[in-house]
Amino acid sequence: MTSALKALPNIRRACMIPACQGQASYPRSISLWEHGLHLFRSAVGVVLPAPMLRRAMALKTDGCPRLVVRDRAFPVRRNLYLVGFGKAVLGMAAAAEKILGDHLIQGVVSVPHGIRACLQQAGMEEMLLKPHSRIQVIEGAKHNLPDKEALRAASMIRELAEGLTADDLLLVLISGGGSALLPAPTPPILLEEKEKVTKLLASRGATIQELNTIRKALSLMKGGGLARAAYPAQVLSLILSDVIGNPVDIIASGPTVYSCPSAQDCLQILTKYNLLSILPRSVETVLSSSVSYPSGPKDYSHVYNVVIGSNSLALEEAKCQAEDLGYWTLILSAAMCGEVSRVAKLYSQLIQFVCLSTAGLAEGPLRDQVRGDLLKLAAELEIPGLNLVDPLKALQGLESERSVCLLAGGETTVQLRGNGKGGRNQELALQVALELHRAKATGAGYFLGRYEVLFLSCGTDGQDGPTEAAGAFSSQELVDKAAQEGLNVETFLSNNDSYTFFSKFQNGHHLLLTGLTGTNVMDIQAILIRARDR
Ligand SMILES: Nc1ncnc2c1ncn2[C@@H]1O[C@H](COP(=O)(O)OP(=O)(O)OP(=O)(O)O)[C@@H](O)[C@H]1O
Ligand SMILES: O=C(O)[C@H](O)CO
Numbered sequence: 410m411t412s413a414l415k416a417l418p419n420i421r422r423a424c425m426i427p428a429c430q431g432q433a434s435y436p437r438s439i440s441l442w443e444h445g446l447h448l449f450r451s452a453v454g455v456v457l458p459a460p461m462l463r464r465a466m467a468l469k470t471d472g473c474p475r476l477v478v479r480d481r482a483f484p485v486r487r488n489l490y491l492v493g494f495g496k497a498v499l500g501m502a503a504a505a506e507k508i509l510g511d512h513l514i515q516g517v518v519s520v521p522h523g524i525r526a527c528l529q530q531a532g533m534e535e536m537l538l539k540p541h542s543r544i545q546v547i548e549g550a551k552h553n554l555p556d557k558e559a560l561r562a563a564s565m566i567r568e569l570a571e572g573l574t575a576d577d578l579l580l581v582l583i584s585g586g587g588s589a590l591l592p593a594p595t596p597p598i599l600l601e602e603k604e605k606v607t608k609l610l611a612s613r614g615a616t617i618q619e620l621n622t623i624r625k626a627l628s629l630m631k632g633g634g635l636a637r638a639a640y641p642a643q644v645l646s647l648i649l650s651d652v653i654g655n656p657v658d659i660i661a662s663g664p665t666v667y668s669c670p671s672a673q674d675c676l677q678i679l680t681k682y683n684l685l686s687i688l689p690r691s692v693e694t695v696l697s698s699s700v701s702y703p704s705g706p707k708d709y710s711h712v713y714n715v716v717i718g719s720n721s722l723a724l725e726e727a728k729c730q731a732e733d734l735g736y737w738t739l740i741l742s743a744a745m746c747g748e749v750s751r752v753a754k755l756y757s758q759l760i761q762f763v764c765l766s767t768a769g770l771a772e773g774p775l776r777d778q779v780r781g782d783l784l785k786l787a788a789e790l791e792i793p794g795l796n797l798v799d800p801l802k803a804l805q806g807l808e809s810e811r812s813v814c815l816l817a818g819g820e821t822t823v824q825l826r827g828n829g830k831g832g833r834n835q836e837l838a839l840q841v842a843l844e845l846h847r848a849k850a851t852g853a854g855y856f857l858g859r860y861e862v863l864f865l866s867c868g869t870d871g872q873d874g875p876t877e878a879a880g881a882f883s884s885q886e887l888v889d890k891a892a893q894e895g896l897n898v899e900t901f902l903s904n905n906d907s908y909t910f911f912s913k914f915q916n917g918h919h920l921l922l923t924g925l926t927g928t929n930v931m932d933i934q935a936i937l938i939r940a941r942d943r
Pocket of ligand 2: 584585586587588589617621651652659660661662
């Protein structure tokens, strides 16, 4: 498994497989994990930065040269500057550089530590800038944490923006991970102090909305600060979304979207996570001082923000591929969120429901009970746009023994209790395995046993938490097999140690190691269910 995924070109090759070719019959010898892998590669392939950017903008040279994005045309006359920050920004910048040609005067991008070497190694030259590029690249934010290099990049970006005039156009490339790659703490806050607050919030399960509200309040560039610095230049932001619902004020903390969180909002969040008493003094000072921007724009009409890629796009591609492989396929939601253990329960119940349905158990108290539990849990989780009533009906009507693929995307949260190494995808995969193991001891166990089940959860950026894995896959047999190797799943879970578990279990066979993929549209989960040969 590990070696099959090690090279990024695998992902690239998968993109070339034509999608949606109708149903085909594939040999049963192809394992579910090969299918799962293919779906993940395809999903990532469609949101790779270069093709996405080419779809989003074009330079028209008939008549007056202009940059066309959606319904807007921006006149260009060697007045173009570029800045960017985020995990997917290097590939976006490489594509932009090709499109913009000599109109591009200068640029600075802040990208993850090690990304150039990783892309080079994987032979993904199209994601690298050309030699002697006008765009300067700074790598930083190792393990997704702001550091001195990211700080340096942020101050260069700010300087570039501040030097622009009303005749200039600033192209801003934004993707997830941008918050850590554009740190500019408001004085007197030090980088370490800001990092401490954001790290504590993240570890206590704060949502990205909460986290980035605080980041905006403590930063010079977030919450519209970059657009303010660039004023009166025109600002065109192309945004690759890694946040549920694609809210542009939250993605990378919205550096080109005006928003000014009130002290009240911040205090509420800090109180909720019990952080008020341990705040650095500098943070208290900034939060209690009212900020004003006398030289800033009155409105943000000089800014055009456009979302050019998202999790839904990736899921749609995976769906086409799954259908092509012969699965009855359903996208559950591109907004999957909530605590990992509860989301794992939901997935386990869904899997049980599918097995009961396709095993031909049309009616009965067992299925009614699973259905009832499922709907109740889904309602409690309040996942935006998740309506299970119709999909459950459709599943009930499925022909017997039909292979099923359920897809979802989004971002779950983990409340860290232990000090192990892991990420939300690996923890989710492990939790699902535990839930399925428990379900085997219930009335649904017999039906579960008649199916092969694969659960896969991965970050599309290729990095799940502070680990080198993109995610992991699991099955209903995992807990028993782990026990045979002397590994107790519950012990690892209670210490948030999913990465250590998966590294040890079957020599890391269940880990997905893609390396950084060069894109980032949150996480993707795939559930594959197929009747066993009997
Ligand atoms: N030991 C662990 N087990 C499970 N989850 C963890 C562990 N350590 C950190 N995490 C989780 O990993 C997440 C951070 O992961 P990651 O660096 O992939 O962030 P991200 O949200 O994808 O970043 P970005 O949004 O900037 O792309 C946090 O939600 C954190 O709770
Ligand atoms: O950078 C960030 O803030 C997160 O990735 C959300 O966009």
